Amino acid sequence: MSKEKKRLFSQGELFKILLWSWPFNVTFNYQRGHALGYLVSMLPALKKLHPTKKELIPWLKMNMDFYLTNPVWNRITMGLDMAMQEEGADIETVRSVKSGIFGPLAGLGDTIHYGLLRSLINPVAAQLAIGGSILGPIVFLVGWFIAMWGQAWLFLTQAYKQGSALVSTFTSETMSDFRTIMEYVGVFMTGAISCYFVWVKAIYKIPDIGFDLQAILDGFMPGVLPLTFVLLAFSMYRKGWPTTRIILVMFVIGFILGGLGLIGATW
């Protein structure tokens, strides 16, 4: 199998990519999530895989798609992405895999980080600090350092290795099936995140008569507000509006409805 085959990226290069990808989270924003962070993190790999500018540009554009996940677990997508490209997956396959995978990785990664690791490391460190021990901050910093770098390294290298091993066994027929399946998964997941990743709810209430707009909307269809906003913006894209105008119009709509006290954030 692919065990004999020489891989394109050595351990050393993977380590450099891991270090390079560290500021992944700094351009996290509402409009495109981690898209720019992902693109910049992948630049060294993309440049190696597509040496000419003409080949590179479509990949740069594809990676500006909305992408939002857990910053540490993101290394799984990166490793898989590199493995798939190395084995000759085309741009639409990679686009679909990325779009299908980021939601589940966000769900799992956030649960492990904020549910498990945070409730393990932070209270221990805090108890030590309350006792006046300088060990408190040290336990906190070292604990998180090991947890985060350890996971990131493991995810990147294993996703790359297992991904290569898996994809290299694909025939052209399995590759084409895989592509179609992932295309479907991507659209399905986009439907799910249209409910989960738009954090808007109705806040209008008249307590005296027990009127609660969100309760009425929930009775009609939960998630109807996020869906409405996504479909509204989608119709603007279909009309061919420039992104800058869509961002502005949608922000103004949200700002006005928020200012009228009709909608607010879910948090």
Next chain:
Amino acid sequence: MGDVTTGLLVGGTLELAFVGLVWVGAALPPDATVGTIAATILVIETGMDPLAALGVAWTVAVLVTHSNVFFAMVGISYAMPIADRYAAEGNTSGLTLLHLLSGAGWGLGRAVPTAIFTFLGLPVVISFIEYVPAIVWNAIKAGGVVLGAVGIAGLLNTLWRPGLWPLYALGFAFAAFLGVSFVGLAVIALALSAALVYGAKRRAK
């Protein structure tokens, strides 16, 4: 200030108070970091009880979150069309620079309120928070969260193929009506898509 022991005590106490705050997806919890810095300064300067300083920490933390929404979550959104242009031009160094520079939005989100309470003092900040009507904060937040719909709509636009809307509708329905977790969604999506693809192939034979 040099009072490390008090600093550790306040930091540890507030960490335990804040540990329940969970950052899931893009729901910004109150910014515990800056809140705790403000409270630590206050306790060392006035000798206030650490738990009493929790209220101050909380107020400042909420203000910093508003500031983060404005400078980072909304501000950086406006750098995205520039990134689109650099990507289309193949300008990789421009993309890197833009990433690192607009990352300063997160720095500003924390630095601006920290500077304000350092130079004007906490009482001014607290009265400012009370002076600005809550509805203005709400409007900024609402505008910000609605922007999330724009990114998802853009993704849908690139993934869109004629005839795929039933899958979009199903994905939405499993999330909205049944509240299925992402792991469950992944299983359903893969199984359903594989069944569709292999079913179509079997019929074609």
